[in-house]
Amino acid sequence: MPNMNVKRCEMPLQPKEVRSHNIEEVALGYTKEMAMEEAERCLHCKHKPCMQGCPVSIHIPDFIEEVKNGNFKEAYHIIKKTSSLPAVCGRVCPQENQCEKYCVRAIKGESVGIGRLERFVADWARENLQEENVKPVLNGHKVAIVGAGPSGLTCAGDLAKLGYEVTVFEALHVAGGVLVYGIPEFRLPKKIVEHEVDSLRQLGVHIECDSVIGRSETIDELFEEGFEAVFVGSGAGLPNFMGLEGENLKGVFSANEYLTRFNLMKAYDENSDTPIYRAKKCVVVGGGNVAMDAARSARRLGAEVTIVYRRGMEELPARREEVEHAMEEGVEFKLLTNPTRLFGHDGWVSSIECVEMELGEADASGRRRPVVKENSEFEITCDCVIMAIGTSPNPLIRSTTKGLETNPKGCLIVDEKGMTTRKGVFAGGDAVSGAATVIQAMGAGKKCAQSIHEYISNLNQ
Amino acid sequence: MELLTVRIVEQECLNPTVTKMVVEHEKISIKAKAGQFIILRVDANGERIPLTIADTDPIRHTVTIIFQIVGATTKKLNELQVNDMIYDFVGPLGKPSEIEGLKKVCVIGGGVGCAIAYPTAKALKIQGSEVVTIAGFRNKELVILENEFQQVSDRFYMMSDDGSVGQKGLVTDCLRNLLENESFDEVIAIGPLVMMKFVCQLTKEYGVKTIVSMNPIMIDGTGMCGGCRLKVGGKMKFACVDGPDFDGHEVDFDEAMARNTQYREFEHHAYETCCNLLKKEEDHA
Ligand SMILES: Cc1cc2nc3c(=O)[nH]c(=O)nc-3n(C[C@H](O)[C@H](O)[C@H](O)COP(=O)(O)OP(=O)(O)OC[C@H]3O[C@@H](n4cnc5c(N)ncnc54)[C@H](O)[C@@H]3O)c2cc1C
Ligand code: FES
Numbered sequence: 001m002p003n004m005n006v007k008r009c010e011m012p013l014q015p016k017e018v019r020s021h022n023i024e025e026v027a028l029g030y031t032k033e034m035a036m037e038e039a040e041r042c043l044h045c046k047h048k049p050c051m052q053g054c055p056v057s058i059h060i061p062d063f064i065e066e067v068k069n070g071n072f073k074e075a076y077h078i079i080k081k082t083s084s085l086p087a088v089c090g091r092v093c094p095q096e097n098q099c100e101k102y103c104v105r106a107i108k109g110e111s112v113g114i115g116r117l118e119r120f121v122a123d124w125a126r127e128n129l130q131e132e133n134v135k136p137v138l139n140g141h142k143v144a145i146v147g148a149g150p151s152g153l154t155c156a157g158d159l160a161k162l163g164y165e166v167t168v169f170e171a172l173h174v175a176g177g178v179l180v181y182g183i184p185e186f187r188l189p190k191k192i193v194e195h196e197v198d199s200l201r202q203l204g205v206h207i208e209c210d211s212v213i214g215r216s217e218t219i220d221e222l223f224e225e226g227f228e229a230v231f232v233g234s235g236a237g238l239p240n241f242m243g244l245e246g247e248n249l250k251g252v253f254s255a256n257e258y259l260t261r262f263n264l265m266k267a268y269d270e271n272s273d274t275p276i277y278r279a280k281k282c283v284v285v286g287g288g289n290v291a292m293d294a295a296r297s298a299r300r301l302g303a304e305v306t307i308v309y310r311r312g313m314e315e316l317p318a319r320r321e322e323v324e325h326a327m328e329e330g331v332e333f334k335l336l337t338n339p340t341r342l343f344g345h346d347g348w349v350s351s352i353e354c355v356e357m358e359l360g361e362a363d364a365s366g367r368r369r370p371v372v373k374e375n376s377e378f379e380i381t382c383d384c385v386i387m388a389i390g391t392s393p394n395p396l397i398r399s400t401t402k403g404l405e406t407n408p409k410g411c412l413i414v415d416e417k418g419m420t421t422r423k424g425v426f427a428g429g430d431a432v433s434g435a436a437t438v439i440q441a442m443g444a445g446k447k448c449a450q451s452i453h454e455y456i457s458n459l460n461q
Numbered sequence: 462m463e464l465l466t467v468r469i470v471e472q473e474c475l476n477p478t479v480t481k482m483v484v485e486h487e488k489i490s491i492k493a494k495a496g497q498f499i500i501l502r503v504d505a506n507g508e509r510i511p512l513t514i515a516d517t518d519p520i521r522h523t524v525t526i527i528f529q530i531v532g533a534t535t536k537k538l539n540e541l542q543v544n545d546m547i548y549d550f551v552g553p554l555g556k557p558s559e560i561e562g563l564k565k566v567c568v569i570g571g572g573v574g575c576a577i578a579y580p581t582a583k584a585l586k587i588q589g590s591e592v593v594t595i596a597g598f599r600n601k602e603l604v605i606l607e608n609e610f611q612q613v614s615d616r617f618y619m620m621s622d623d624g625s626v627g628q629k630g631l632v633t634d635c636l637r638n639l640l641e642n643e644s645f646d647e648v649i650a651i652g653p654l655v656m657m658k659f660v661c662q663l664t665k666e667y668g669v670k671t672i673v674s675m676n677p678i679m680i681d682g683t684g685m686c687g688g689c690r691l692k693v694g695g696k697m698k699f700a701c702v703d704g705p706d707f708d709g710h711e712v713d714f715d716e717a718m719a720r721n722t723q724y725r726e727f728e729h730h731a732y733e734t735c736c737n738l739l740k741k742e743e744d745h746a
Contacts, residue, residue: 171683173502173509173549181685210551212683216488237685241697248692248716250723257686265508265680273533274508274680275724347719394684396702 003040006109011116013325020299020329023185023268027091027321030113032070035120039068041105041112049102050114056082056443060099060114067117076125079118084154084446087126087192089439090119092183092289094319098439126195135204139163141456144227146213146397149177150438151429152233153200154445155452160203162453167227168200169211172264177235178430179438181264182256184293186300187322190263214400219425228459229424229452232412233445236393236430242285246342247387251277251349255286255294255388262297279303279384283352285339286388287311292322294386295331305331306380310338310357310370336370340377342385351379393431401425409434418448419455426452466546470523475605479529479573480539481515487522489514489552495584496558496674496706499526500682502549503537510534511679511701513577514553524552527576527605554682555705558649558672560584565591567645568614569632569660571652572598575606577674578651579613586613593639594618597632597652601625633659640667647672650709654721658714665710673709675700677720691717 012028013019019026030038042064050060059078066075079086095101095115103111125131143159145152148170156166174180176193201207213219219230239254241247258276261267267276282298284291287309295305307326309316312335316323327333336357343351356376359368393410405413405421411434412420412427420427428444430436471483489499498513516525530539541547558581560566566585570578575596585592594614598604599622611617618635619627628635633656636648640663648671650660657673664671677689677700684702691698694711698704 171551171685172681173551210549212551212554215552215554216492237683239685239687241687241690243697248690248697248720250719254687257680257688260680260686266506269506271506272508273506277723347722394702396684 002043003037005041008041008110008113008116009034009038011113016328016330019186020296023300025189026186026325029123030116030120032072032124035067035117036070038113038117039064042068043104045104049104050099050112053098053100053102055098055437055439056446058082058099058118063121064112064114064117067121072121072124073129075121076129079121083439083442084157085150085196085438085442086118087122088150088179088188088196089442090115090117090122091188091192092319092437093439094437096320126192131199135202136161136163138165138204141165141460142167142227143452143456144169144222144230145233146219146230147171147177147233147235147429147431148175148197148207148209149233149235149429149441150179151235151431151441151445151448152177152231153196154442155231155233155428155449156205156445157200157203158446158449159452160200160205162449164453164456165204165206167206167208169213169216170207170209171212173209174264175207175209177233181260182290182293184259184263184297186296187293212396214396219397219401219404219422223424228456229426231445231448231452232397232420232425232427232431233429233441234394234397234431235441236391236411236435238392238394238410239387240390240392241387242339242389244339244341246344246349249342249344249349250347251279251383252342252385252387253277255284255290255386256391258294258386259290259297262301268301276301277384279382281382282306282384282386283308283339283380283382284386284388285309286390287316287318288388288390289318289322290391291386291388292318292326292331294388296322296326296329298384298386299329299331303384306334306382307331308334308337308339308352308354308380310336311367312336312359315367334380338370338372339385343379349383349385351381352385353377353379391430391435393434397431417451417454418444419451424455426455466548467550469541469543469545469547472541472543475527476603478531478603479527479576479605481525481527482538482541483523483525484547484550485522486524486550489524489550490517490522491519493517493524493553494557495560495580497553497555498682498705499524499550499552500554500679501526501538501547501551503534503541504548507537507548508534509549509680509682511554511676511682513580513674513676513705515576515580516583527573529573551682555701556703558584558674558706560588560590563590563646565593565645567593567595567636567639567648569595569636569648569650569652569656570597570606570610571632571650571656572603573605574652574656574674575610577676578649579606579609581649581651582610583613591615593645595620595632595635595639596627597621597656598626599623631659632656633663636660636663640664640669645669649673654714654718657709657712661709661712661714671709672706673712674705675707675712675717676705677717678723691720
């Protein structure tokens with residue numbers, strides 16, 4: 001008999017009063033017992049609806065069955081067949097819009113905690129399995145990967161397993177992409193990312209940090225050096241600003257800058273040389289994961305934080321769990337509110353003027369378009385504003401590589417195989433889709449690894 | 462991590478606060494062009510700071526940087542000796558200076574800004590342009606790169622605040638004299654923000670195109686953080702990818718000066734304000 005509890009087994013959390021003063025992970029993970037109990041809630045539907053919601057088609061009921069029986073190793077192998085980064089995705093995927101959305105249990109209660117089970121299995125494997133990462137026999141072909149984010153790392157791993165000599169070029173001083181510079185430690189401990197990167201190294205992947213492709217060397221030069229194909233996984237790291245009056249005042253940051261200082265440069269740590277502005281009253285503009293991460297980071301540095309978002313609660317694009325955690329940690333939400341300008345004093349931001357919004361007709365994306373309420377201006381006093389209103393692909397690669405075409409948003413154009421308009425240059429992840437999700441980036445990296453394998457095999461026939 | 466640590470091969474004190482360092486880096490030594498910069502991190506806890514590439518030797522595979530000791534990071538850097546390693550060294554970053562086709566140019570360097578102006582003057586000389594250089598310092602003790610500039614300049618003027626070396630006065634005094642009597646295709650001014658601001662006001666009067674090199678606070682240097690943003694011609698630009706060179710008549714210097722003091726209040730914390738090369742000069746200005 002399955003466990004018919006309408007509620008899922010609760011995730012143990014760090015108490016909210018404690019965690020808003022530290023950077024340790026908030027969600028502590030299931031124990032074996034909890035995982036097995038939760039796995040009992042799966043009804044093993046024949047048509048596996050959950051799988052259709054998974055961008056990489058993990059065999060969800062199969063791995064859950066193994067968890068139920070305590071065969072965690074087997075569960076891990078099932079997940080690993082289609083996903084390269086389960087410990088990451090189990091923590092950061094928007095499951096409520098993916099697998100869990102289609103779970104039959106969600107009709108009469110809460111869906112099975114698929115993400116939590118995935119995380120449990122991956123964490124168990126990291127702690128208990130000695131993965132034999134035997135270096136595969138090299139096939140004599142070289143592939144270059146630009147960017148060490150989830151798409152690049154996944155593509156590198158799959159190609160290395162096929163025998164390719166793979167070099168990943170990363171602009172920053174550590175590998176991981178958004179997983180190390182954007183998503184904070186309290187949501188995704190860096191040791192998990194390091195573990196993934198280490199296992200790639202064991203497979204023989206070279207990772208060259210401090211290499212900005214387009215400047216240190218160009219894609220054309222990589223071909224001249226003997227790489228037969230290039231995968232571009234350079235992400236969508238260019239921060240957008242609103243173009244408001246006062247946006248260049250001191251105390252106004254892009255979320256990328258604030259989070260890079262906080263995460264990559266570990267500015268929360270007394271031993272780090274990198275400064276970060278410790279605000280008293282911080283306003284974060286935006287409603288996505290980036291906004292939640294910035295808000296919760298600022299909170300941990302002691303600020304009172306208000307999130308300003310132009311649509312309503314229902315429309316917040318962030319993962320539901322992050323919104324809940326942010327609220328529990330005391331972040332205030334001002335919804336249906338849009339900033340119009342920033343005022344300063346002595347060069348520092350001193351307040352932000354906003355207008356109230358109401359939701360009108362649905363727009364092309366299906367979301368109801370916010371419209372300004374007449375004469376609703378009001379001011380919020382603050383000493384810090386963080387702009388988290390989205391990012392676009394960085395133009396550096398396309399401006400230094402001939403023949404790479406992009407759409408009007410600056411995203412690289414690719415065919416169904418993931419090849420760009422330049423022969424031998426493949427691309428995936430946020431560089432192609434615009435800012436999206438870790439799992440989509442990983443999926444694109446996997447697909448491109450296959451395409452590159454076919455492409456090089458055909459070249460050499 | 463496979464760290465690309467680089468070895469220091471020369472270290473020389475140019476004046477009491479300015480140090481020259483030569484490091485080994487094959488790729489950058491071959492690739493770098495005048496006007497570009499690198500970002501380095503001294504050690505595992507270090508912050509990322511930008512420094513202009515002052516010179517390169519593609520045969521010896523070396524890159525020269527010149528920095529003023531103004532904060533914790535440049536102090537740590539200055540304590541390193543020949544054969545020590547620098548943790549991270551990324552580059553060349555930024556767009557190279559656009560100097561093609563210029564026949565006669567006035568290059569102005571202010572203080573440690575001379576370290577940034579020198580490679581551009583040298584590149585101009587190599588392509589056959591006529592180079593007139595004005596270098597300004599506070600006093601005799603702080604003079605750097607005098608011989609180097611002499612070698613690449615058709616005419617060389619030295620100015621100092623106190624008259625202890627060259628002529629007493631500001632670089633703008635010298636420039637005004639020149640502009641009264643001759644014309645230039647372009648003026649290239651690199652130094653403290655106030656100096657560049659006043660040079661630009663002057664050249665605007667005379668209608669001479671002026672290029673300045675901006676050095677705001679940076680982290681990544683790849684266009685990812687927006688910390689280096691400035692207003693140029695009313696539009697937002699990122700100095701690390703759109704610059705560092707900009708049309709000086711379009712730059713909002715007052716905003717740039719304010720932004721460069723963003724982290725100055727955090728004295729207890731190790732930090733570098735703005736361009737490490739320029740801070741001292743600015744404090745003084
Ligand atoms: C703060 C934040 C929170 C997020 N939260 C979530 C979440 O909870 N769930 C989720 O699914 N997604 C989340 N996302 C989105 C997710 O992180 C991205 O969709 C994903 O990381 C994209 O992967 P990628 O490999 O395409 O690119 P990235 O992760 O952006 O990696 C690109 C890498 O390429 C490097 N690079 C760029 N240009 C060059 C160059 N010229 N040369 C060499 N290297 C270069 C960059 O330095 C970077 O390391 C979040 C994003 C942010 C910013
Ligand atoms: S230094 Fe980060 S965008 Fe320029």
